[in-house]
Amino acid sequence: MNPEQYEILDRVLEQPVLKRYLFPDPVVIESVELLRDRKSFICRVRSSDGAEGVSIGHPFISLESYPVFVNALIPFFTGKDARDLDALLHEVAESQVKKQGVPFCVQLATLEFAILDMLGNIAEKPAGLVIGDLLNPEVDIYLGHLLPQLRNLEPEVSLGMMDESRIETQAKAIKLRAGRGDNLASDIDNAPGRTEKLIRMAREKFGDDYVLMIDGNGSYSVDEAIRIGKILEEHNFYWYEEPVPWDWYEEQKIVEQAMNIPMAGGEEEFGMHGFRYLAGNEVFQFLQPDIFYFGGMVRTMKVARMVEAAGLQISPHISGGGLGFLYMLHMVSVCPAAAEYHEFKMFSTKDPNGTIIPVESKGGPFESVGGTIRAPKGSGLGVIIDPDYIKTHTTCAN
Amino acid sequence: MNPEQYEILDRVLEQPVLKRYLFPDPVVIESVELLRDRKSFICRVRSSDGAEGVSIGHPFISLESYPVFVNALIPFFTGKDARDLDALLHEVAESQVKKQGVPFCVQLATLEFAILDMLGNIAEKPAGLVIGDLLNPEVDIYLGHLLPQLRNLEPEVSLGMMDESRIETQAKAIKLRAGRGDNLASDIDNAPGRTEKLIRMAREKFGDDYVLMIDGNGSYSVDEAIRIGKILEEHNFYWYEEPVPWDWYEEQKIVEQAMNIPMAGGEEEFGMHGFRYLAGNEVFQFLQPDIFYFGGMVRTMKVARMVEAAGLQISPHISGGGLGFLYMLHMVSVCPAAAEYHEFKMFSTKDPNGTIIPVESKGGPFESVGGTIRAPKGSGLGVIIDPDYIKTHTTCAN
The missing domain is CATH 3.20.20.120 (Enolase-like C-terminal domain)
Known part of the structure; x- marks a missing residue:
């Protein structure tokens, strides 16, 4: 354990990730949907201004843990401002301790990809940017x-x-x-x-x-x-x-x-x-x-x-x-x-x-x-x- | 890290847990069922000799992860000899790396409780014993x-x-x-x-x-x-x-x-x-x-x-x-x-x-x-x- 190294990493973790300045107005997540066809899952999010984002779920893990998407993630993200994505992800990933693990994170990622698709569509930039x-x-x-x-x-x-x-x-x-x-x-x-x-x-x-x-x-x-x-x-x-x-x-x-x-x-x-x-x-x-x-x-x-x-x-x-x-x-x-x-x-x-x-x-x-x-x-x-x-x-x- | 201490613990981990000597004959798990009423889940196992075990699922986590019970645990345990419980639990818990976490373990525990109920019924002993x-x-x-x-x-x-x-x-x-x-x-x-x-x-x-x-x-x-x-x-x-x-x-x-x-x-x-x-x-x-x-x-x-x-x-x-x-x-x-x-x-x-x-x-x-x-x-x-x-x-x- 190296306390000085951890101090450096902790400062890094405090830095924001989402480029909030690209979005002067609120992007209220009006709806989050998880759509299913047998083993296949699609996430669709829509903002109150009509922007839309869609992602394809994980090829073999979505099926194992989708109830946590429906029961926990949809209620948590609905109505939130997508510009707060950093804080929302931190809270939902760290505080729901009994849900943690790869199967939960797969659902969270599916939702995040759809949100980034929506935000990229609004900013007219690729999701990465x-x-x-x-x-x-x-x-x-x-x-x-x-x-x-x-x-x-x-x-x-x-x-x-x-x-x-x-x-x-x-x-x-x-x-x-x-x-x-x-x-x-x-x-x-x-x-x-x-x-x-x-x-x-x-x-x-x-x-x-x-x-x-x-x-x-x-x-x-x-x-x-x-x-x-x-x-x-x-x-x-x-x-x-x-x-x-x-x-x-x-x-x-x-x-x-x-x-x-x-x-x-x-x-x-x-x-x-x-x-x-x-x-x-x-x-x-x-x-x-x-x-x-x-x-x-x-x-x-x-x-x-x-x-x-x-x-x-x-x-x-x-x-x-x-x-x-x-x-x-x-x-x-x-x-x-x-x-x-x-x-x-x-x-x-x-x-x-x-x-x-x-x-x-x-x-x-x-x-x-x-x-x-x-x-x-x-x-x-x-x-x-x-x-x-x-x-x-x-x-x-x- | 203390290598000598870990050596002691590793020897402890090698010791069997289930008292196999209580079961001279195979206890083949003929069926594993997950039963549901809305948010409530019950597991029932039956042996090929007609013994039965029943457990009640977790009050609030069973609902989050039950698909992994249906998709992974039922196929894995069906047909196995319950006397191999130690090895079965080790394999399913350690090798399915993408499923790991509390939500998976809750399903595994639910199934194990039903198996221990069945084994206790066969041995005419409380599950703990x-x-x-x-x-x-x-x-x-x-x-x-x-x-x-x-x-x-x-x-x-x-x-x-x-x-x-x-x-x-x-x-x-x-x-x-x-x-x-x-x-x-x-x-x-x-x-x-x-x-x-x-x-x-x-x-x-x-x-x-x-x-x-x-x-x-x-x-x-x-x-x-x-x-x-x-x-x-x-x-x-x-x-x-x-x-x-x-x-x-x-x-x-x-x-x-x-x-x-x-x-x-x-x-x-x-x-x-x-x-x-x-x-x-x-x-x-x-x-x-x-x-x-x-x-x-x-x-x-x-x-x-x-x-x-x-x-x-x-x-x-x-x-x-x-x-x-x-x-x-x-x-x-x-x-x-x-x-x-x-x-x-x-x-x-x-x-x-x-x-x-x-x-x-x-x-x-x-x-x-x-x-x-x-x-x-x-x-x-x-x-x-x-x-x-x-x-x-x-x-x-x-």
Whole structure:
């Protein structure tokens, strides 16, 4: 614990995020709706002046926790001035202690995305630009998809699939998966020596200079994490992510101190105080708040600023499916201390019912050229969601 | 961080909890049902041999997170051997990282209570005795109810209400409330000097020898927590609970080191690793896992054993309403390192729809005599819930 470092971070946390000066008049949230079609959820907010914002929920967590949206978030946000977003998010995230966790934050993020869409529409700016400045108009991606394939298929087969995605996107970095990914520190691999083989084969296949990361998803005890980490050092990996269970922060620090390559983590952390600890103690060099799991972009911006103050880097996590890539692009476009590469799980906009979400970009196509995607240019979230698709979703009961 | 202490706790965590030897034959969980009537939830499990267990859900959190019961817990537990309960709970609680938190644990606890009811019915023992030995056949209570009254009414009025409950139950200890209870470290009281007044008045009213605790529910910053704590020391308080926000464990340790009276906390902690930290570093002297919020009695028993190994005490937290008092009695009856007093919020068995839950004790009435309640004696959870009441609840959709 370093009190001086925490003082610096606490001052950072006091700084406002939403650019309130963009909104001279109140933006009263007249209605908040959660719409549902089986496993798919959409949030729509409307202001008393008729402005509207729409967001698509999380592809697989919205279904687990939607009652808290209906029972707690709708009553809390209805009638409030959206210009108070910083304070509203702080109060609802920190004071409702029995609701906290990733499932709650996912609902909060869904609502925040819709509010930022509405505010961006009012200010005629992309959602990112109502909370930050355009620091990264182009976002370099790393491929973070194919998680089950990288663990369960033959290493050469899964690396072949990854290579196809690399060719398609021209991505300059790829993330592999280590161990069984069970968050149980079981030290069990899906086959003996499988992870070592995957590491070696990937380095051979993609060449000495290609950027490779790897994610353990909590597979290892401290000793095994360090043993695998030493192999990663030999193969010049760019970062080593979450080898021990996510909340083993003291043990993670032991691994970090034993490593000569940077470490990455934080995607399951839902607490601001938790990220203050992670940044203040350099538990990881790359911090990875998930834009959904951590409750949205305003909160993630606070983490980014702490990361910057601590001299570290941020690379926000995002799940595949839904509009995850879009939220990632908005966030990274305005992120201070952004890492060089950001998580990308392909432009797969399927909703959890298997329907391609019909979205149209307001400002040029979303595409990866040379492994780089340009930040969205249209107002709000930068997309128009087909109204007929929205109509397939109806008001969600609790 | 103390590696030797953690080694001791890790050995404790490896010890089995469920008394498997009581069940020579498999107890296959043939069905798991979540039944619902508006805001009220009931869990029913049945074995393939026709044994049955029933539990009443949490009075106000079940409604927030029930989809995770339907979508995740029912598929996970159906078809499993209930004798593997320790391992099943470990796997489902630790590996489903995106679901973790109090709302998930509440669902897990609801299911575990029903399984323990079923196992107790099979073994013809109270639920507590299938996971532990009868260490505390009589449970001394402290009054922990009247939370909003103690914060919002005039101090003399709320203390008068508490005194009525004291007379009714003959409880030998009472818990007050400090600050606004917002978990925001706001240092704001509901009226200037109100908490100091409440502390002084309570000591005068109940006398020098009466046992008084107080709970801050995260009201204070470190400095204000210590200032209030010094006043509590002067007035000889028995414990000082959660003055700073629940997850400010480093800051809590600073307060703890500044105090000459014991501290209590942990009710919002949902992680086993979190309790290992709290016990291993003596962040509080009294640890208070909530039997619902922490995911049930087997997990709470593991905390109790860590607490015992660390030379601390445990006083499980429980919400008012529903059958909370019953779960508390089962747990405390078999708890090692149990504190002298345990949380009691009156025998209020109202469900969230306002209906008194019609339960009949299988073994003598539940009553507080001299501030002491005898542990339940009947098999399983020790109660028969009126079948007609259960019938008002129907299968819960997701």
